[in-house]
Amino acid sequence: MRITIIGSGNVATHLAAAFKNAGHAIVQVYSRDLQNASLLAYHVRAEAIDNLDQINPETDLFAIAIKDDAIEAVASVLAKHEKLIVHTSGATDLQPLLNHTKKAGVFYPLQTFSKTKEVNFNTVPLCIEGADAQITSTLNELAYTITQNVYRINSAERKTLHLAAVFACNFPNYLYYLSQQLLAEHQLPFDLLRPLILETAEKVQAHLPADVQTGPAIRNDEKTIAVHLQQLQEKPELQALYKLLSQGIIKMDNRS
């Protein structure tokens, strides 16, 4: 396919590279910042533009990977070219695109991307939604050129997924941060915990989290919990968090 990338951030960068590697042609890369557009365009052998007036209409797909708030405004400008437009946002309905074109879809890669780390796109779940059956089929085919994990997810499901991803990714990373800060206070290196963090994530690749829960709370080990709360006495926020999470873990058995 001939694909135009709108955006130059993390998602745009990883998606453009994955498309290029799969043999698709990247026509243009648009960013408000021409330098950012040029950097990405250079990597995927595309033209860099910083003005939507310069859009080359000879494309099959506009893939919008910009801030959620800006998606609809950009789509309203692109709609006149009457080509397929998808956004890549987990938090955004299909509707903002549908307000301007019938040729609309969503192409949401469920992964955390950073510029410093390469991602093997082959295992990234791609959640697709099309405005009609034909668009869904086109996006399905496109998705399978870059990953083995393609899911048809409607806007309501995507909303749940986006929330769940915060619990699965953003919040655990914050807990890693807290553990690192606890160690740093005592001049202990974070390397002590890195293998534990990795093993914890690897365990749930083949098991359900409820089946591999460990620690004082799941054992209802009140003595250890009391010692830990005592250690956090001068950190009321961490203490509150420790209590809330431990109470939840203690109740796990009943809920699952």
Place this chain on the structure above:
Amino acid sequence: MRITIIGSGNVATHLAAAFKNAGHAIVQVYSRDLQNASLLAYHVRAEAIDNLDQINPETDLFAIAIKDDAIEAVASVLAKHEKLIVHTSGATDLQPLLNHTKKAGVFYPLQTFSKTKEVNFNTVPLCIEGADAQITSTLNELAYTITQNVYRINSAERKTLHLAAVFACNFPNYLYYLSQQLLAEHQLPFDLLRPLILETAEKVQAHLPADVQTGPAIRNDEKTIAVHLQQLQEKPELQALYKLLSQGIIKMDNRS
């Protein structure tokens, strides 16, 4: 070394196997449950016993891997053999052993072990503490026979480490569970989130968590946070957790 394993749980099992693989001789495996003792003893070609009276004194080291509450009582019985005794507990001081023998130490593997999953011991951090310099040196040498990551950690530091490990392992696993439950309510498979969970843990192997934090809270994206809290309206416990974690993330910049 000639090593006697006291216990037959997850830590005892993985530690005994690692010692055996490194060429040490496992003399005996003790468990109150003879069947459990026999199962592990068979794997490491040792004698199984279920009574401390049957201890063979021809050993160099007693490695105690049983419930924290039972460590001191068992150590008081083993002390008469005048051999080196270590416990393997992150939550326990050296003192309960010192109450009964001068030949005391700690040999704490900082990892989450489950019976269903093999662990590459080579990368597991081993935290050692000896009652004197010679014991520390002996434990240091022993530790390096089974892992590349050996740390000398005193009892006060180990207490911090044990608390930090709850934040780095037990609590993230509970958040995985919550994300899985959110998906399950909408018949969405947990496989959607597994690659995200793994990538999040892999990211902090080379980076500090503060440098790779993503999500609505770190962007102070109030609109998305409000939508998520709305979605959790009928789950007051998750809503409270979401608020507490997001407030913490929003403050990260100032704290680090």
